[in-house]
Amino acid sequence: MSMKETRRVSSSVLTVAAIIGIIAAIVLLMSMRVLPVPTTVQIISWLISLSSMFFLAVIGGIFVGMY
Numbered sequence: 722m723s724m725k726e727t728r729r730v731s732s733s734v735l736t737v738a739a740i741i742g743i744i745a746a747i748v749l750l751m752s753m754r755v756l757p758v759p760t761t762v763q764i765i766s767w768l769i770s771l772s773s774m775f776f777l778a779v780i781g782g783i784f785v786g787m788y
Contacts, residue, residue, distance in 0.1 A: 731785045738777035745770045 749770055 731781070734781050734784045738774075738781050741777060742770075742774045745773060 749766055
């Protein structure tokens with residue numbers, strides 16, 4: 722794999738991760754504003770979204786590190 726292909730793959734992976742993170746944040750804000758959710762459920766949903774974003778960042782780092 723050449724450097725240009727590697728950059729394209731890593732940037733596309735990061736773009737997908739950013740899009741998923743933004744979607745998760747929007748869903749979280751919508752659910753918090755629309756529904757009167759208990760605080761424990763809010764904390765759990767925050768933890769889930771943060772862990773999923775961290776997981777995506779780790780996957781992106783592995784992809785970048787592989788090449």
